[in-house]
Amino acid sequence: MTEFDLIVPSTPDEAVAVLHAHPPEEVAVLAGGTDLLFDLDGGRLRARHVVSLRRLPWRTLDWNGATLTIGSTLPLRAIENDPDVRARLPGLYTAVRAVGSVALRHRATLGGNLGRASPASDLVPMLLALDAEVELVGPSGERTVPVDRFVEASRKTALRPSELIRAVRIPEARPSAYLWQRVRPFHDISHMAVAVAFSPAGARWRVAVAGFPPRPILVPAAEAALGPAHPSDPDLERAAESIVREAPIVADRRASEEYRRRLVRPLLTRAVRACGEELR
Amino acid sequence: MTAPAPPRCRVNGRSVDLGDVPPGERLLDTLRWRLALKGTKEGCRTGSCGACTVLVDGKSALSCLTLTREIEGSAVTTIEGAPDDPEGARVRAAFEAVGALQCGYCTPGFVMALAGLLKERGRGGSFDELLEDLGGNLCRCTGYAAIVRAAASLRTEEAEP
Numbered sequence: 001m002t003e004f005d006l007i008v009p010s011t012p013d014e015a016v017a018v019l020h021a022h023p024p025e026e027v028a029v030l031a032g033g034t035d036l037l038f039d040l041d042g043g044r045l046r047a048r049h050v051v052s053l054r055r056l057p058w059r060t061l062d063w064n065g066a067t068l069t070i071g072s073t074l075p076l077r078a079i080e081n082d083p084d085v086r087a088r089l090p091g092l093y094t095a096v097r098a099v100g101s102v103a104l105r106h107r108a109t110l111g112g113n114l115g116r117a118s119p120a121s122d123l124v125p126m127l128l129a130l131d132a133e134v135e136l137v138g139p140s141g142e143r144t145v146p147v148d149r150f151v152e153a154s155r156k157t158a159l160r161p162s163e164l165i166r167a168v169r170i171p172e173a174r175p176s177a178y179l180w181q182r183v184r185p186f187h188d189i190s191h192m193a194v195a196v197a198f199s200p201a202g203a204r205w206r207v208a209v210a211g212f213p214p215r216p217i218l219v220p221a222a223e224a225a226l227g228p229a230h231p232s233d234p235d236l237e238r239a240a241e242s243i244v245r246e247a248p249i250v251a252d253r254r255a256s257e258e259y260r261r262r263l264v265r266p267l268l269t270r271a272v273r274a275c276g277e278e279l280r
Numbered sequence: 281m282t283a284p285a286p287p288r289c290r291v292n293g294r295s296v297d298l299g300d301v302p303p304g305e306r307l308l309d310t311l312r313w314r315l316a317l318k319g320t321k322e323g324c325r326t327g328s329c330g331a332c333t334v335l336v337d338g339k340s341a342l343s344c345l346t347l348t349r350e351i352e353g354s355a356v357t358t359i360e361g362a363p364d365d366p367e368g369a370r371v372r373a374a375f376e377a378v379g380a381l382q383c384g385y386c387t388p389g390f391v392m393a394l395a396g397l398l399k400e401r402g403r404g405g406s407f408d409e410l411l412e413d414l415g416g417n418l419c420r421c422t423g424y425a426a427i428v429r430a431a432a433s434l435r436t437e438e439a440e441p
Contacts, residue, residue, distance in 0.1 A: 006303035006349050034327055034345050040304070050303065054350060077339070081400075101416020103333050103340035103393060186415025187328070 004028075004040070008052045012137055012166065015056060019162040020139050022049050029053065029164065031073050031112035034104050058111070058166060061085075066172045069135075072111025072165040077102065079110065090278070091176025091197055095126035098180055101187045111165040114147070117215070119154040125195035125210035126178050128218050132170045138163035154214040172201055175278035177271040180211070181263050191255040194267040198275055203228050207239065207268070209247050212260055219243050226272065229279055236272060240265040287352040291315060292361030298349060307343035307351060308332045311358055319359035319388050323418070330417035333389040333396075334358045335365075340396035357395075359388035367395040370434060380430035382421035390417045394431055410435060 009015040019027055028047035030036055039045035053073050060071035061082055068089065070079060079085055079096050086093045099105060099113070099122050113123045114134060127147045134150045136143050139162050147168075150158045159165070176197035180190035192211040199206060205226040210216030221242035227235055243264045251257040286299040291311070301310060308325075311317045311334070323331030325344045332343040335357040362368030371394045374380070381387045397405075397413055405413070410431055419427060 004303055006347070030347075030350070033347060033350065034342070037345055037347070038326065052350060097412070100327065101330060101342075102397070102413050103330060103342045103416055104327055104345070106336075106339045106341055106396075107346065184415075186412050 004047050004050045006030075006050050006052055008055055010055050012056055012058075012164070015051060015053065015164060016137060016139055016162055018049075018051055019164070024161040027051060029115065031109040031115070032075065032107035033112075034100065034108040035112060035116045035118065053111075053164070060167070068170040068173075070110050070168050070170075072114075072167055073109050076105040076108050076110065076113075080105070088173035089130065089170065089176060090274075091126050091174070091178045091195060092130065092170070095122050095178040095195065098122040098178065098190065098193075104187075110168050114150065114168065115157060115159065115165055117151050117153075117155050117157045119213040119215055120189045120211065121151075121216060122178070122180065122190055122193060122210070124151055125193055125208040125216035126176070126197075127168065127170075128208040128216060129176060129195040129197040129206040130170045130174060131199070131206065132168050134165055135167040135169060136163050137166045142166075144169070148218060151215050172199065174199055175275040177274040179267045179271045179274075181267065189254065192260045192263040192267065194264070194271050196268070196271045196275060198229065198279060205231075205272075207243070209243055209249070209264065211255075212250050213252055217247065219247050221246050222268070230276060231272060236269050237265075239272075240268045243268065287349065289348075289351050289353060290355040291317070292356070292358060293364070298352060301348045303347065303349055305348050307334070307336075307341070307346040307348045307356070310348040311343060311356075317358050317360050321385055321388055323385070323389075328418075329386070329389075330393060331386050331389040333392045333417065335368075335392055335396050335399075338396065338399045340393045357392070359391055362391055362395065365395060367398040368392070370398065371395045371430075374430040374434050375427075378426050378430045378433065380423070380426040382419070382423040386417060386419045386421075390414070390419070390427055393417050394434065398434060405435075407432065407435070 026048045030052045058071035058073040062069045132147045174197040178195045180193035182188040190211045195208040197206045205223045207222040208218050222239040225239035244261045249260045311320045321331040323329035327342045327345045334343045337354050371391045
């Protein structure tokens, strides 16, 4: 591991100023550290300065009507332990519990998961299906970016130099589900995953697939095929076919392309049916 | 301006000065090599096996993925401190009662992970959730049957008035 110094700013302004004061390639931002420390250990990241966000007031979870705003440094475990998340955003509850183990989720954060942009993220697909937005703060003020535009590619985000993720905003409570296929049920990486959510306001489905590089993606053709609220079996079949046909599913060392495409139909069908029970 | 107080944390009730700890040092190494608390085990060092699990402020944490300097001001409980911790003591007794270990290497991690779950949930949660929540701890001897029996006994004791 390369040597670094640990900087612990007390306010968001101070944190942004610290980032601004150093060349971007010399600085790493530390939230929970459960992913970052691998890259520091492996030498893939040669940060001379590590900026810890632990003193910032971003360990928050706020419901405002049907809108949920989650602070970027809140441990994931606090999200799954919120009874309203479990009841009103069941897909998010399941996706959070799909990340690592309890002990890992006591430190890992939503901001870290987004900022690190792992192609294997279990949270990004669910956030896509929930139309979540990322609130950013930086030297030139604040801005909000949809998750779909924030996560650009494997390990690549729309974060500008000296910008930080302050929070993630989920616009409405949605019947939702997250299903995955892996070797071990818990504390493993998904080979293939499907996130679905039904927007009551928009009367439409959102469908994201994940588990393969370079990043989780929404599949509009599948959303259109599912139609309004209660899809029929042929609707489901057409939605699955559109994913198999159109999604840029590829092979990597974890699974073949064919295996992943075969998993689409059962995962999608079960996920949509799980939401259907809630819609009733 | 007065000089800032040196960073400290508590380990099993004892105050520890973190002033000399390098920024990159892991809690696992601080415990084992700086404080000679060898009960906490190093398994994979990548957060995959749970052998290094300790409690930080009562919550389970992977000490191999925790920078010691990041837990400044916190209270750490390791397997050595389990007898003095109410939940730690209960888990230990449950493991002893059913002989829930083979080689013992994963045991400190399992005990601390379960102590953390008991603190957080008490009697709550289903049996399936208990299994899910123990999914981060691996036993290389595959001695899971007795470990699950011990864990389930804690749950039942609490659930029955």
